[in-house]
Amino acid sequence: MRRSLHMKLVLIMVLLIVSLMTVVGAFLMNSVTGYYINDFYRQIASAFGEDNVDFLQDLQIPTQGETDGAAMLDEVLAAYVGVLGVDGRNRNYYVLDGVTGRFLAGSAQEPEGGVQITPNISAALLGEVGLESDAAADYMDAAVPIRRGEQSYVIYILDNRETVRSLNGEMFPLILEALALGLVISILLSFLLSKTMVTPLQRLTDGLQEVAAGDFSKKLEVTSRDEIGQLTESFNSMAGQLQNTIAAVRNERNKLDTLFLHMADGVVAFDREGKVIHTNPAASRMLRRAFTQQDSYGQLFGDLFPLEEVEQVDGHLSAERMVAGRCLELLLAPFARGDQGGVLVLIHDVTEQRAAEQTRKDFVANVSHELRTPLTNIRSYAETLEEGLGDMPAETAKNFLTVILNETDRMTHIVQDLLTLSRFDSGRSELHLARFPFAEAVQDTYQAVILDAQKHAHTVRLELPDKLPEVLADQERVMQVMMNIVSNAIKYTPDGGTITLSAGVREGRVWMEVDDNGIGIPPTDRERIFERFYRVDKARSRQSGGTGLGLSIAKEIAQLHEGDLYLVDKQGPGLTIRLELPVDGPRKEDSHGS
Numbered sequence: 001m002r003r004s005l006h007m008k009l010v011l012i013m014v015l016l017i018v019s020l021m022t023v024v025g026a027f028l029m030n031s032v033t034g035y036y037i038n039d040f041y042r043q044i045a046s047a048f049g050e051d052n053v054d055f056l057q058d059l060q061i062p063t064q065g066e067t068d069g070a071a072m073l074d075e076v077l078a079a080y081v082g083v084l085g086v087d088g089r090n091r092n093y094y095v096l097d098g099v100t101g102r103f104l105a106g107s108a109q110e111p112e113g114g115v116q117i118t119p120n121i122s123a124a125l126l127g128e129v130g131l132e133s134d135a136a137a138d139y140m141d142a143a144v145p146i147r148r149g150e151q152s153y154v155i156y157i158l159d160n161r162e163t164v165r166s167l168n169g170e171m172f173p174l175i176l177e178a179l180a181l182g183l184v185i186s187i188l189l190s191f192l193l194s195k196t197m198v199t200p201l202q203r204l205t206d207g208l209q210e211v212a213a214g215d216f217s218k219k220l221e222v223t224s225r226d227e228i229g230q231l232t233e234s235f236n237s238m239a240g241q242l243q244n245t246i247a248a249v250r251n252e253r254n255k256l257d258t259l260f261l262h263m264a265d266g267v268v269a270f271d272r273e274g275k276v277i278h279t280n281p282a283a284s285r286m287l288r289r290a291f292t293q294q295d296s297y298g299q300l301f302g303d304l305f306p307l308e309e310v311e312q313v314d315g316h317l318s319a320e321r322m323v324a325g326r327c328l329e330l331l332l333a334p335f336a337r338g339d340q341g342g343v344l345v346l347i348h349d350v351t352e353q354r355a356a357e358q359t360r361k362d363f364v365a366n367v368s369h370e371l372r373t374p375l376t377n378i379r380s381y382a383e384t385l386e387e388g389l390g391d392m393p394a395e396t397a398k399n400f401l402t403v404i405l406n407e408t409d410r411m412t413h414i415v416q417d418l419l420t421l422s423r424f425d426s427g428r429s430e431l432h433l434a435r436f437p438f439a440e441a442v443q444d445t446y447q448a449v450i451l452d453a454q455k456h457a458h459t460v461r462l463e464l465p466d467k468l469p470e471v472l473a474d475q476e477r478v479m480q481v482m483m484n485i486v487s488n489a490i491k492y493t494p495d496g497g498t499i500t501l502s503a504g505v506r507e508g509r510v511w512m513e514v515d516d517n518g519i520g521i522p523p524t525d526r527e528r529i530f531e532r533f534y535r536v537d538k539a540r541s542r543q544s545g546g547t548g549l550g551l552s553i554a555k556e557i558a559q560l561h562e563g564d565l566y567l568v569d570k571q572g573p574g575l576t577i578r579l580e581l582p583v584d585g586p587r588k589e590d591s592h593g594s
């Protein structure tokens with residue numbers, strides 16, 4: 001850059017000097033020639049002017065007895081050579097015949113071939129003074145007609161311009177010398193200029209290169225107030241702004257990176273060609289794969305939508321995919337359209353959501369089903385009653401009405417259970433906590449079921465330790481749980497079975513276990529026993545007035561107390577179920593009311 005700018009400066013200066021000297025030289029030489037020509041005509045005009053009476057008289061008045069007028073004129077003119085500037089070499093006078101223009105006398109010999117008749121001589125032959133200058137000619141001349149006595153003559157002054165030519169010839173080397181000196185000065189000046197201009201520019205260039213390489217911290221020193229100084233200042237402020245902008249962008253990027261890194265949803269970004277440009281750990285975890293630079297959109301999501309379609313979409317496209325038993329929702333959207341854009345795929349695990357949706361659907365289907373069965377029964381019995389009214393024996397009619405009442409009770413039971421569950425779900429169910437002896441509650445339950453158990457010829461054993469603490473809980477609900485599990489043991493144990501109620505305390509928690517030797521639960525159903533409406537044997541449960549909601553309500557109550565209700569692993573027939581409650585009640589008392 002330095003060299004080229006310097007060369008340009010030298011060239012400009014040289015051209016400037018050469019053209020300037022050419023113009024000045026031409027003007028000077030022209031002026032000298034012009035001055036010389038003008039001076040010639042002024043001199044001649046003044047010599048033959050009316051002011052110079054003596055000279056004119058000497059020329060016009062012949063002497064007495066004059067025979068050769070031309071020789072006399074020659075004499076007069078020879079006396080006035082100083083006035084006419086005649087030197088006999090470059091400027092001469094000639095006396096010509098006033099009619100023919102023939103050479104008669106002169107300060108020099110007659111030129112070879114005679115005096116050339118110029119326009120001025122022609123004018124003088126016609127009696128006019130010939131003082132016209134011919135710029136194109138290489139001579140200057142003037143011709144003045146003179147009448148001397150009877151004779152007419154023409155005095156002709158001819159200058160061959162040699163004087164001005166030699167003057168110009170002397171001036172030319174001078175101009176060349178000045179030109180050479182000017183060139184030397186211009187080259188020196190161009191060095192100086194290039195130093196003052198190129199050095200700051202070079203510093204700017206270096207600074208720009210550093211900025212381009214990413215170093216924005218460098219500030220250039222402003223050494224002058226001229227345009228280069230302003231440029232340096234602008235550069236400094238530009239670099240500062242660029243630094244701020246880049247810091248802001250970097251900050252945003254860091255924020256985004258942290259967000260991507262820790263967000264629960266997976267993110268995979270692709271460039272316009274479909275190459276992976278960004279992924280987060282959640283994406284690898286959810287899609288069960290590690291990503292490499294070689295992975296492409298087509299390979300990963302090409303089966304859902306073509307890349308071009310996603311790039312064109314307004315908003316986003318969505319799809320679902322099962323990966324390793326998890327249901328993943330994929331949202332595909334284009335970002336920053338244009339060359340820099342691409343496609344972003346957001347992966348959201350919706351397994352739980354879908355399962356909850358399914359549970360809700362199943363629940364609604366179950367509720368409808370559970371309510372429809374008693375309703376159908378009620379309707380068919382009521383219709384039969386209506387049709388047979390009068391003919392039907394009173395006994396049968398009473399039986400029918402009993403069925404209708406039982407079915408109505410059953411429906412009421414289901415609706416009540418559903419209401420209880422709904423209160424649990426919405427968090428509106430309050431526990432009325434109070435301290436009561438746990439052992440007593442177990443005993444009360446025993447008393448409440450013993451008659452029913454005896455009806456089925458069951459042996460009911462009660463095993464209580466000597467000391468059981470008082471427990472802080474909602475007594476009514478705890479009793480409801482105990483009744484439910486003991487009733488189930490009675491219900492699902494064939495007559496003549498053995499049911500054991502035991503209780504104890506361990507690590508701040510009281511427990512009650514109900515063990516029976518009844519039909520038990522197949523291993524595949526054990527996990528689902530606490531689900532709403534889940535029953536191993538629907539017919540048997542319904543027959544015994546069960547709704548399939550008892551255990552789920554019981555488990556909710558136990559959990560509300562921060563306790564638990566679960567099946568205990570055991571060998572042999574039957575089932576063991578255990579209720580556990582914290583002695584001092586739930587810690588988060590406030591969340592459940594008092």
Ligand code: ADP
Nearest residue numbers: 488489492520535536541546547548549550551
């Ligand atoms: P249900 O009103 O049908 O008894 P529960 O929620 O109380 O409803 O019980 C759910 C299901 O669990 C019952 O239908 C039954 O199949 C099974 N079950 C509960 N307790 C026992 C038990 N002690 N022995 C065998 N199966 C049981």
